[in-house]
Amino acid sequence: CEAQSEHRLAWFDEVKPSNLPADVVKMPNPITVSGGTFETYDLGRPSLPVVIDNPLGTEPGIPGNWLMCWSHDPSSDLADYNTAAGTLQIRGPNPQETSCTLGEFCLIPVSGFFYYFDDEEPVPTMENSRAYVRPLEQNCGEEATTLDAPWVGMNNPCPPPALEDIADELITYDFDTGVANSPSISYKLCWAYSPAAGKSIEKSAEYRVTVGTFTMNGPYQGQHASCNLGAPCTIEITGIGLAPTNRLLLISQYGGPCGSIPPDVPMLALDMDGITNPRLVTNDLFDNKYDMGLVSRGGSYSTCRVAEPREICIGTHYRLCWAHGVDKNSLDDFPYQVDIGSFYLVGAFGTYSIECTLGAVCAFNIFGLDFATVNQVLIIDSRGQCGDADPPVASFEGLQNPKRASSVADAPGGGMQATFRLGRSTSGNVGTFRLCWGYNPLRPAHFKVEVGPFNFIEPPEQQGCSVWDNHCYQKSSL
Numbered sequence: 196c197e198a199q200s201e202h203r204l205a206w207f208d209e210v211k212p213s214n215l216p217a218d219v220v221k222m223p224n225p226i227t228v229s230g231g232t233f234e235t236y237d238l239g240r241p242s243l244p245v246v247i248d249n250p251l252g253t254e255p256g257i258p259g260n261w262l263m264c265w266s267h268d269p270s271s272d273l274a275d276y277n278t279a280a281g282t283l284q285i286r287g288p289n290p291q292e293t294s295c296t297l298g299e300f301c302l303i304p305v306s307g308f309f310y311y312f313d314d315e316e317p318v319p320t321m322e323n324s325r326a327y328v329r330p331l332e333q334n335c336g337e338e339a340t341t342l343d344a345p346w347v348g349m350n351n352p353c354p355p356p357a358l359e360d361i362a363d364e365l366i367t368y369d370f371d372t373g374v375a376n377s378p379s380i381s382y383k384l385c386w387a388y389s390p391a392a393g394k395s396i397e398k399s400a401e402y403r404v405t406v407g408t409f410t411m412n413g414p415y416q417g418q419h420a421s422c423n424l425g426a427p428c429t430i431e432i433t434g435i436g437l438a439p440t441n442r443l444l445l446i447s448q449y450g451g452p453c454g455s456i457p458p459d460v461p462m463l464a465l466d467m468d469g470i471t472n473p474r475l476v477t478n479d480l481f482d483n484k485y486d487m488g489l490v491s492r493g494g495s496y497s498t499c500r501v502a503e504p505r506e507i508c509i510g511t512h513y514r515l516c517w518a519h520g521v522d523k524n525s526l527d528d529f530p531y532q533v534d535i536g537s538f539y540l541v542g543a544f545g546t547y548s549i550e551c552t553l554g555a556v557c558a559f560n561i562f563g564l565d566f567a568t569v570n571q572v573l574i575i576d577s578r579g580q581c582g583d584a585d586p587p588v589a590s591f592e593g594l595q596n597p598k599r600a601s602s603v604a605d606a607p608g609g610g611m612q613a614t615f616r617l618g619r620s621t622s623g624n625v626g627t628f629r630l631c632w633g634y635n636p637l638r639p640a641h642f643k644v645e646v647g648p649f650n651f652i653e654p655p656e657q658q659g660c661s662v663w664d665n666h667c668y669q670k671s672s673l
Contacts, residue, residue, distance in 0.1 A: 383408055419539075423565075454531055601615060
């Protein structure tokens, strides 16, 4: 009787049987019979390959149907495996790259081989399979160092798939929606056929199959953007995998947070003339630029210079809310759930009245946010508008017009004040003019922000002037 311990089994590509044996990592091929009855072949625990280390293999092994071939006492010649023993079916995911995006439902479609034999009893099912995202430097099958999900709102590991999400060649796993923490390319997706229910450090080791790399796309958080009144407002952000569908919404911090809708406290969007809010990203090579528009009115001094300014005011009370621009919420709008940082809209408050007197020194303060000594004011006739291409500039003998800020400082009660010293007037028409402001204007058209009325008034009439009093004023009777 010949030694049955020399029996060996190998499996080949079912479509191209002449190919070398398939290489499935951690799964020996060929395999020598074992067990007392010489009928058992221990194939170990198959997994997807990371590095091809089987000298008999030429390509990474993937799930599917493989042709089993048997030999009594084979040599190194693969042709010795000339007896067809049946079909070996390896079920599971294919090696693949996967990704999700912050603020969107993280539904990961995993392709693979999930068929079963027609006469197989009991019928195997993938209803208990699950997937797990973990850092790239950790190995699937090892215990995790933490149970915290990498992104706030993400369900990790995901629950088993719903029946409608299971097909012969594709299973979709629902990780819910990650809304916070940085996007990253430094993760991997691990898979398990039927891991123990629940979530624990020990159970994380049951996800032994490395599917491939996992990327979380989206913007980085903790960013800051600022725009000046009277200047084009372009916001640039940074992130991973940004797309031409992306959108940005500016909201007030005194409403609900990013993504909040009724019945919760809703978001309060910045609502000022000249700005487009929300805004679709500029479709270019980087998909990171938002041209919001140009705001020329900063809100009323009396309304906006308060502890909690409204969404119609300049201020530092705004947040940047981002949406990928694909999924929608229950209001059929993009959810804008990702808070990526702060936004300041700065400049001068409006509807603030200034008064100067003929013959006296003309110096005054205006109020606003983030002033600088490059700021300037321009007085124009009330017939024109601030920002006109060729405004009717007012002329007062002795006054500099336009005039750069003499100094800027923190203002009592909050914000900043800018001081302008125009000089002493010796002549000019009295009346009401417009006071226009620009952050760093180069020409009259750049003074787009109207601060308010500039009242140039007559001095109070005096009686009994001395011939030596150069500043004595008596109204002419002519």
